[in-house]
Amino acid sequence: MRGRPRRGHVAGFGPEDGVLEEPAPSSITGLRFCVNARSGGAAELDFTDLGPRALAIEIAQALRRLSEVGGPLGARSTILAYARTVRIFFRYMAVEAPTVSSSGQIVAQYIDGFEAWLEAEGKSRVHAFTQLSKIVVIFREIDANDPNRVSDDLRGRLRYTSARPFERSKPRDAYSPYVARQLRDAARADVAAMLRRLDGCLPETIAAHSDPVVCQRAAVLHEGVRSRGFLPRDDKATRDLYRALYTRGLPTSSLLEDVYSRFYLTVHDLPPLLTLLSLDTGLEIECVKALNADCLSSASAGTVTLHYTKRRAHGLAQKTMRVRDGGPTTPGGLIRAIVTMTERARQFHPSDALFVFYNACGFRDVVRHPGPTLRHWIARHSIVADHGQPLKLLLSRLRKTHKALWYLKTNGHMARFAVGHTTEIAARHYADIPSLRPLHETTIADGLEDAIGLDTQQEPHPDQEHAVPAAHLQTGGNVASAGAQDVWLASCSGFYDSPFYRPGAPCAHPFWGCLECRNAVISERKLPAILSFLDFILSQRTSIHAQDWAAKFGHAHERITRQILPAFSDEVIGSARATLEAHPPMVYLPPEAAQ
Known part of the structure; x- marks a missing residue:
């Protein structure tokens, strides 16, 4: 390219710009080498103790190529993780296939066997998959560099990592607000101490010493650090101060740390x-x-x-x-x-x-x-x-802790919470974590309580009523109320949307069918009618055969005595019984007959 690139100017290229340099061959001939990672510094790798040597060199060369510029391994920690997995693989091969000496002799069954061996060693499904994937990547690199080194059987196996179902790892949890507050307070206190400490002065323990020899030698060390950055342990100024402190019985374990902490972060x-x-x-x-x-x-x-x-x-x-x-x-x-x-x-x-x-x-x-x-x-x-x-x-x-605190601050409002992520990613990775589960459960419980109390909010009553959905005690569902469409045993939220008849037509089910209806909402105001119906059921036992009574009223009796009445307190039931005796309920009439 000619000249320096400038915005607004057409770039010009010459014939020499299209010439690619020949890639330099790998310089690895041994099993001890250093990789300069793009992030994290240099990684010292030593595979001299692995055998067979030919297979170790092939894997070491592949790992070096993966770590070069443009390769997928850019961090020092990742390179070291691959190196640890290589050692685990050689330990497996020494037990299961001690005669294999090169990559050309490795077949698909060794890769599958390595996966089974990892699980037998107690590795979790996620951990075993992670280590298996590293070995698959290394052999893919060997095949890509020289296809003649890998057998056709192994090449077919390298097309996938594992034939077993993939298992997601458990989400990393956040610390609680209590722990986060401790961490933040401690960190802020230390930062304030750092700002006061970095003043370039001698430590108080040395500056306040009365011995003139110690003070003189400490001043020499202090001046050397100021001008040269740091002094080796064998430097004369360092040795002289150590000797002066030692002969006087003074501590020297943290001498250099105390001196350098006045100049630099440690x-x-x-x-x-x-x-x-x-x-x-x-x-x-x-x-x-x-x-x-x-x-x-x-x-x-x-x-x-x-x-x-x-x-x-x-x-x-x-x-x-x-x-x-x-x-x-x-x-x-x-x-x-x-x-x-x-x-x-x-x-x-x-x-x-x-x-x-x-x-x-x-x-x-x-x-x-x-x-x-x-x-x-x-x-x-x-x-x-x-x-x-x-x-x-x-x-x-x-x-995760930062995200959880922000989630609590926004009250779970996903539009405000999902900063830098899509709503789906924010919900799956940062909202659905164990530490936020109590908040979600409390929210669900509050929503259910609000839904159950909706009937009492829409139907006026002198006292606050306690509403219980009858059919929803077993089947669940949305609870709504319609005070203008009262039936005898419940408030009907959908008299013209009955599950027992065609939509748009009035409910044609017997009146005690409300106990099984998804639209029924049971409140305190309906307890006198339910108690009256319960008395009627019990009175029928004397005039109907036991089997016939059980077939006709048995389920309704169980519904009332075991599910509806236990949901109300004894005081509420007693008040309903008194109301029943003072004002017996009217006979059942469908709402359309009263219009």
Whole structure:
């Protein structure tokens, strides 16, 4: 291409632009090598202990090609996960097929057998599928690079990952608001302490020491750190201060950590920073770790645009979002504070990463999984789970926690909740989680109570009535009321839409059929008629044969005595009985006869 590309100008290409360079052959001839991942730093891989050697070299070459630029493996953690699965596969082959020495001797039954072996080893269906897929991807790469190395039988098996039904993994749950509040309070307190600590002064324990030798040697070490960034442990200034403290019986275990923490962020500062950023923005933790120092732009009206990279969004990795901007308690202000706190470290370790920190006599700009520091941070702040036990913090659950808190704030309004996702994705991945299930169950219960109470709201009565749907006690369904269409034992919500007769015609069923009708709504006002009918049923026992009585009135009797009356309190039934004695109900007449 000629010249620098400019907007509005036609790009010109020459013959040399269409010439492709010959791909360099793989340089792997051994089983120990380093892969420079596009994200997460270098991955040291060592397969020298695997055998047979020929098969190990073929798999190592395939894994290297998958990890190169343009390959599907871009993160260091993913490459290491593939390497661990390779070791598991070789352990399986050593037991099930010890005579196989190359990929050309592997057939389909070994792939299926590996899947069955994983499940026999106690792996879950989801875990076994994940590890099986890695082996299938590796052999697909071997076949794509050299088809002569793979048998036709194995090539046919590589067309699919597993013949067994796919099982979805359980959704990652969110932390409760109680745990989220503890995490946020602890992180904000630590951020405020960081801003006060990074002043470039000597630690109080050394600055306040009365021994002139210790103070002099500490000043020399302090000046060396200020001018050179960091000093190795074998540096003269470091050794002299160690010797002075040791001969006087003073502690030296955290000497360098105390000195360097006055200049730079340390690995112990990462847990509160990662936690607070993920909780306040809702970013995936891998996106928070990969933020750049210049990730903010277009500040306006208390908000700012945050640029981040989401590698899992294939083809759309570069994304943006608007976040609050202000002091260190806002996402925008916290990111600016981190840039300020890492400014001195960037002088000695130039990097565009947001997190540049000191660790183990050197600077780092790649954040890996800080497991031990997470546990130390949780223990230092005494953060506990919902039931009082020490919290096991998983940074991957913080995004779900942010989403769950937003769901509670919006009262489950999907149009406001589904930010950055379709409604279906937001509902399936972020709303349908165990921690939000009590809210959903409460909402359903409130809706049912509102539906049951609809009859009492539309039919005026001096006192608040207790309505129970008769037929819905077994079959469920929508409950509605129509006070103008009263029948004897219930309020009919659809007298001209009877399940016992054609639509549009009046109900032609006997009056006690209301007890089985989906349209029936039983309220306190109908209890006197039901009690009168119950007395009539009981009186018929003396004049009808027992079998005939059971065939005619048995089901209605069971319905009243076991389902309808137990739904009302003894006081309500007693009041209905008194009303029945004082004012016997009228005989049954269909509503059309009263019009």
